[in-house]
Amino acid sequence: MTRNSSTLGRCPDCGEEIDASQSIIEFEDADGSTGVFAECYSCDEVVRPE
Template sequence: MPDDTQILGRCPDCGERIPTAWRLIDYERDDGTEGVWAECPACEDVVAPE
């Protein structure tokens, strides 16, 4: 079960903190770094946490 105390980052739209439980998908970018898409619990948009 995900640990809700861990934070992925903040929503680039509204600034709300996004817990790991809201993670939707992990992916690898062309440069080899990890990317994440998550749903913002406040504005309900799918975003790349910052």
């Protein structure tokens, strides 16, 4: 699966694409993968892109 490096994913609430420039903080998930929180401009909230 090809993944655009400049896109983190989509907002779980509204489905809007979240750009890498919208990221706020990265963290290590319990399973060792890296997660990220980003600001959704559409919801005006911090979300976890998926």
